[in-house]
Amino acid sequence: MTLAGVALLYFRWCHHTASRAWWVGAGWLLVLLAIVPWWAGHGGEFAVMYTLLVPGVLAWLFVTRQALLAANRPGSSKRRNLRVEDERQPAITVFKIDQPKRWGMLLLRSLIILPVAGAVSLLATVALTDLLPWHKNDTLVLALLGGSLVWGIVASWLLAQASLLRPVIVLVAVGLLSALYLFG
Amino acid sequence: MKFSLSPALVKRYLQSHSWIGLAMAAVLYLVCVSGTVAVFARYLDRWEQPDVQEFTRIDTAVLDDVYRDLVEQAPGLSGDVLVMLPREGIPRASLVSSQGAWLLNEDGSRGDTVSSPWTSMLVSLHDQLHLSATWGMILVSITGVLMTALIISGFLSHPSIFKDAFHFRRGASARLQQTDLHNRLSVWAAPFHLIIAVSGAYFGVAVFINAIIAGAFFEGDDDALLAEVFGGPPALEQQVEPVNISRALENLEAIAPGADPFYVTIEDANSPAQYMLIGAHHTDRLIYAEQYRFDQHGEYIDNVGYTDGPVGRQAIFSVFRIHFGHFGGLPVLFLYGFLGIALCVVCVSGVNIWLNKRKQSDFINDIWPGFVWGTPVAILGSALISLLSGFGAAVGFWCLLLLCALIALYTKQAAKVRKWLITASAVLALLLVVCHTLIYGSDALQGVALVINAALLLSGSLVIAGLSVRQQR
Numbered sequence: 001m002t003l004a005g006v007a008l009l010y011f012r013w014c015h016h017t018a019s020r021a022w023w024v025g026a027g028w029l030l031v032l033l034a035i036v037p038w039w040a041g042h043g044g045e046f047a048v049m050y051t052l053l054v055p056g057v058l059a060w061l062f063v064t065r066q067a068l069l070a071a072n073r074p075g076s077s078k079r080r081n082l083r084v085e086d087e088r089q090p091a092i093t094v095f096k097i098d099q100p101k102r103w104g105m106l107l108l109r110s111l112i113i114l115p116v117a118g119a120v121s122l123l124a125t126v127a128l129t130d131l132l133p134w135h136k137n138d139t140l141v142l143a144l145l146g147g148s149l150v151w152g153i154v155a156s157w158l159l160a161q162a163s164l165l166r167p168v169i170v171l172v173a174v175g176l177l178s179a180l181y182l183f184g
Numbered sequence: 185m186k187f188s189l190s191p192a193l194v195k196r197y198l199q200s201h202s203w204i205g206l207a208m209a210a211v212l213y214l215v216c217v218s219g220t221v222a223v224f225a226r227y228l229d230r231w232e233q234p235d236v237q238e239f240t241r242i243d244t245a246v247l248d249d250v251y252r253d254l255v256e257q258a259p260g261l262s263g264d265v266l267v268m269l270p271r272e273g274i275p276r277a278s279l280v281s282s283q284g285a286w287l288l289n290e291d292g293s294r295g296d297t298v299s300s301p302w303t304s305m306l307v308s309l310h311d312q313l314h315l316s317a318t319w320g321m322i323l324v325s326i327t328g329v330l331m332t333a334l335i336i337s338g339f340l341s342h343p344s345i346f347k348d349a350f351h352f353r354r355g356a357s358a359r360l361q362q363t364d365l366h367n368r369l370s371v372w373a374a375p376f377h378l379i380i381a382v383s384g385a386y387f388g389v390a391v392f393i394n395a396i397i398a399g400a401f402f403e404g405d406d407d408a409l410l411a412e413v414f415g416g417p418p419a420l421e422q423q424v425e426p427v428n429i430s431r432a433l434e435n436l437e438a439i440a441p442g443a444d445p446f447y448v449t450i451e452d453a454n455s456p457a458q459y460m461l462i463g464a465h466h467t468d469r470l471i472y473a474e475q476y477r478f479d480q481h482g483e484y485i486d487n488v489g490y491t492d493g494p495v496g497r498q499a500i501f502s503v504f505r506i507h508f509g510h511f512g513g514l515p516v517l518f519l520y521g522f523l524g525i526a527l528c529v530v531c532v533s534g535v536n537i538w539l540n541k542r543k544q545s546d547f548i549n550d551i552w553p554g555f556v557w558g559t560p561v562a563i564l565g566s567a568l569i570s571l572l573s574g575f576g577a578a579v580g581f582w583c584l585l586l587l588c589a590l591i592a593l594y595t596k597q598a599a600k601v602r603k604w605l606i607t608a609s610a611v612l613a614l615l616l617v618v619c620h621t622l623i624y625g626s627d628a629l630q631g632v633a634l635v636i637n638a639a640l641l642l643s644g645s646l647v648i649a650g651l652s653v654r655q656q657r
Binding site: 009010013014042043045046049050052053054055056057059060062063064066067068070071106107110114118122123125126130135136137138139140141142143144145147148149151152153155156157159160161162182183 | 193196197199200201203204207325326328329330331332333334335336337340349350351352353354356368372373374375376379381382383385386389390392393394396397399400401409412413467468469470493494495496497499500502503506511512516519522523
């Protein structure tokens with residue numbers, strides 16, 4: 001079922017026509033519905049894991065097929081033989097190794113962002129989960145497991161900001177409110 | 185699928201993705217490689233110590249003698265005592281206490297001391313990068329947090345990543361091939377990456393979050409927090425007697441016929457509060473174990489509630505097996521092995537893309553292939569050192585890795601260094617098989633040891649054959 005779902009996604013990807021647009025929905029539906037036979041055979045917990053993990057492996061059958069097709073396509077060797085300089089794109093200027101000042105700034109930024117993002121994320125996660133009308137044990141475990149996820153999301157968001165002023169103000173406010181709720 | 189992010193924001197997410205990736209590439213690579221190998225740790229343990237009695241069942245009556253002997257030899261025994269029973273994938277029993285760790289023979293007598301220094305070195309590299317337990321675990325967990333950040337920023341910075349989900353330009357330039365490899369592996373294995381990142385981050389981040397929770401809800405009492413999350417110990421006050429393990433195991437069979445016990449812990453051994461904790465697998469459950477508690481006479485007290493307690497308690501005790509793929513038997517182990525290798529490739533190809541994009545070449549171009557291809561050399565070389573000397577696995581690993589990086593830096597020929605190091609890995613794999621067979625004789629040619637030796641022999645031979653065919657062309 002998972003294989004059929006991924007195959008539908010692949011063949012729709014090969015043939016971009018409007019009449020086959022429904023293949024995408026059908027493909028994903030099959031991938032999701034594969035949880036039913038997994039569940040029947042191995043129980044709910046294993047079924048969720050298999051439904052999440054197996055498509056990623058099966059998809060490689062089709063990616064490999066695509067790679068073989070691309071390699072056999074006329075002109076592929078010509079493309080391979082192009083001088084490296086001809087294909088090079090401008091580097092992302094921010095990461096030039098010969099700009100230690102820029103690296104230093106980024107490093108400094110990360111060193112500030114990581115602990116601040118971590119402290120606020122963990123405080124906010126504990127405070128927010130405590131508001132949930134669940135068993136105490138469930139809210140604590142959600143905070144324990146979700147804290148690192150929230151920290152990762154906040155860190156990536158902060159690192160993508162052009163200016164840190166407003167995001168840091170927002171974070172500090174959230175952190176203070178959370179601390180006030182938890183310890184006030 | 186298209187995200188409606190502005191091009192400027194997409195560019196900034198790409199920069200953030202690149203920055204995080206470059207800043208942590210080396211650490212992430214080491215954690216991923218060691219984690220991929222550590223998934224098979226239970227089999228590597230057996231390969232490392234193949235001359236041990238293996239059996240699938242042990243007479244429960246002999247376990248009482250095992251404990252009694254231990255107490256007689258060490259009357260001042262304290263702390264916890266762990267008896268591991270033979271189980272799926274590990275058909276051997278062991279006894280671990282403050283006095284030492286021994287493998288047990290089928291009749292309950294003590295065999296060799298438990299010794300798998302190379303596998304322990306790999307697990308310690310994955311868990312704590314050979315640093316102190318707390319700080320190492322925190323550092324590795326922050327790697328998990330940043331991996332989560334990489335996954336988020338990776339998706340947000342590649343708006344057409346789903347549209348290109350099957351795209352692979354084999355035959356195109358090295359940079360485009362690396363890009364396709366990186367993006368395809370990332371998108372299809374994203375659920376695995378996220379599961380590994382979040383479950384891996386939990387172990388160390390818990391140190392911080394426990395402090396917040398304990399301070400906010402338990403007046404700073406960590407033990408009270410742990411009791412709430414994992415269940416507290418029973419309050420017992422008895423006259424100390426040797427524990428009756430066989431009686432507890434018999435009672436367990438009546439109480440929970442579906443439970444498959446695989447360890448017995450005597451908590452607070454030799455003290456009035458001592459009790460037995462039997463850990464048991466339950467079919468189709470992700471929890472590491474349900475823990476059934478018995479007093480020193482083997483009378484049932486209760487279960488901790490990992491099978492039928494609060495959902496949170498069940499979830500938290502499932503993290504270990506989810507992170508290491510210890511469910512579903514060998515197929516899932518190989519699935520984790522495949523996806524783990526894929527994660528290593530994502531890590532390496534990410535840096536390769538950046539290196540290929542740059543207009544100039546510097547020491548990073550030289551040292552990176554030495555580090556990447558030197559890691560398997562260091563892993564296999566440290567196995568050989570440990571096999572021959574019985575110690576020095578960690579020192580051997582770091583010295584070999586440093587040596588490979590220095591050779592790459594000194595020679596400044598990335599392609600040649602890559603070939604040398606791949607050849608060195610293959611030769612080391614073959615040498616390992618030869619030395620292992622010479623040391624352990626027929627024990628190296630049966631069971632798990634045979635399978636691992638055959639795999640090493642096959643992969644080493646294939647790599648050497650592949651390289652020589654390529655050279656002839």
